Amino acid sequence: MRLSSTGQLTQLRTKCQAAAKKHKKKVLVCCGPGCLAAGAQKIADRFRTVLKQKRIAGFSVQALKETGCHGFCEQGPLVVIEPGGTFYTKVKTRDVEEIIDRSVRKDEVVQRLLYKDPRSGKSIRDWAKIDFYAHQNRIALQKLGQIAQCDIEDYIAGGGYAALAKALTKMTGDRIIDEVTTSGLRGRGGAGFAAGRKWRTCKDVQSDTRYVICNGDEGDPGAFMDRAIMEGDPHSVLEGMIIAAFAVGSSEGYIYVREEYPLAVVNLQKAIEQAEALGLLGNDILGTGFSFSIKISRGAGAFVCGESSALMKSVAGQVGEPRAKYIRSVIKGLHDRPTVLNNVETFANVPVIIDRGADWFAKIGAKNNSGTKAFSLVGKVRNTGLIEVAMGTTLRKIIFDIGGGIIGDRPFKAVQTGGPSGGCLPQSQLDLPVDFDSLTKAGSMMGSGGMIVMDDKTCMVDVAKYFLGFLVEESCGKCVPCREGLYQLHRLTIKVSEGRATEEDLSTIEKLSEMVIIGSLCGLGKSGPNPVLSTMKYFKDEYLAHIRDKRCPAGVCRELITYEITPDCTGCMACIAVCATHAITGKKGKVHTLDQAKCTKCGACYAVCQHDAVLVS
């Protein structure tokens, strides 16, 4: 069926909503990246088989939905029963029958699968009341976890493509751009450039062809916001792109998806086919005469291809190397034509803005930083997962209220934001509001939204070394400051971590960093020294401890630590079993001994000891 008017879209929506109402209950199985890894697919399959066998009155298998990421990855696999939002955590296949019997057939709950609040120790039934969700404000992620992934009817039933219909029939391109400008939407890819201004420039440049590209090359370690949206709610990205294309007058678009996201490619492709079949994409969209097509372009695994000019080269089939952007890509982008390039999350925000109005959106968030931002909260935080909060929310609220604090109630040490070229912020910055400007001012950056929480067992020199190593590997190698400069910075941090550095090396790091920042060609090099600069700014003592005292305070840097077995040893022999070099000897029930000469400092004994009898010093 092809929709040839907005009226037909409304009819379809009413039909889909009526069909959904037939089912008294909905079973939502989270099939986001985290839950899938924990075996969610098997659970969804099990639900399907059992539901088919049991034939419950007022419930059909159609009401079983495999959704995108629900967010609370730490507690996955997740199953939600609607209405009521009964939230089951860490579900196993053997729990499926019980859930069906008690929560689908009847209105009971399976108490042991409910989320238990660690503070009060009480079980919470409704997911919206859990601290992790209660402090969030979801816009870009609002449909994620609520609708079946790759189901256009579900998307339409929830109000999807209404914004497109509104944009195409009731608004002009200029009106749309004005609306986006008024909303204050800034690009969610990291730099935070005003989306409305970008679209305006693109529209105003004289050209026969314009392109709209969605940047889905999310490469920051630990980040998976865009992945979750592309996999779980691809239609919102498509809708945002079509609206952008109509606004700037483009007829051709691309979604650039990184190589490591095969499921995103599959789901986006399905979504594109569904939208084309309904006439929401392709020729003569909704009978308005406007045409726009979207193709998927796959990356080949280079981090630098997330940079706009490298991405466009990669789309065009060339080597993904950035170029100097003295002439911006919005003026001369793909095939030298004006190009709007926005990130997945930015496009996902667009339909909501058009639907609910710029003023509503502008009221959310902080000054000059309207709206919300999605983050993937990872690291040593209790509640790992995908979150979305209003801009200006403090780090403390994110880490301690939503994130539930540090695992094992260890002391908080730092939070790394902005991906490899972002920075680490210490305890003193915990009350920093999270928005583009505040983060940059504090020496870090927003980036695409990775947030890695670190506890006192993290060595900041080691962190800087890790991120610099990542950047050395991912630098495209075109310009000298980035290729050679970051390499030397990495070597210098290695020198510090091995206790071979002098204080003079620290000033070399500072000087070289400044030169890499002003000398590099693209954003990767220009922000590359951030990890070392921000850790040196906030954790200078730790660097000095490595240099002056030849000591790693966190007990991480191998060259500077020794492992010892304390008299607390119960003689359980667990460490003897894991020691690959047979450095530990001893008899059962007797305190073991460690031969320093044979020890390779791999840390296996430390990790395996249940009695805190292995000491790192």
Next chain:
Amino acid sequence: MVSLTINGRIVKAKDGEMLLAVLRREKIDVPAMCHHAAVEPFGACRLCVVEITRAEWKGWCDYVTSCLYPVSPGLIVNTHSDKVNELRRTILDLFLARHPDCPEIAELAGEYGVFKTTYETVVGGNNCILCGLCTRICDRMGFTAISTVGRGHGKEVAPPLRQAPPDCVGCLACAENCPTKFIEYKLRKKRVTIWEREFELLTCTKCGKTTITKDFAEYLSRHRAIDAGYFEICDECRRKNLAVSMGEIVNWERELLT
């Protein structure tokens, strides 16, 4: 035409012209190792970096590579400010660490007062500075026989799959334009070897000297609509032939007049 200020002097240039071209015309010495007028500017070596500002920027300045920066009216350029010199020295210092045995680098570094690297010398380095001139020129010639392989610190120039490149015609443009003479070729009597491929050289039917490779001549006659017979004699002999025929015409005209 627009006017801009370079090192305190007012200079005229075409609007949109690349700054490095203007600097070269004005005989202002700015180093550049990845630039060649025949190919698109690249901005890899970063040595041609200059400091720019404008009156309306109120003291704020930016650092841009002049090879890629289009000039516009009112631009104020400083080609040797302290920061610019420091950046050039840092780049040369980094080069010295990576290419300790490269005479061309050592010479330029010496000019900027860098004689010994501050950094850890890279083990197993070579003299390729990855300026990309060879690959860009090969592209421009129409062959694309070689390209850069890999990325980051391990990037290098190589033919596809590191095997003898089938698209190479042995024009030697890559080697001739290599700023550090890293790309080698072997010239023997009637053969030349480059990128592990051996090419036959054409001989001038008149003087017997070798000219270009047979593959290159075939390529040119096929793609540039040049008659294959054109390559039978060398350039020198062709000029001689031209001189002789011109002389004949002159003689003929003289005869007509007398």
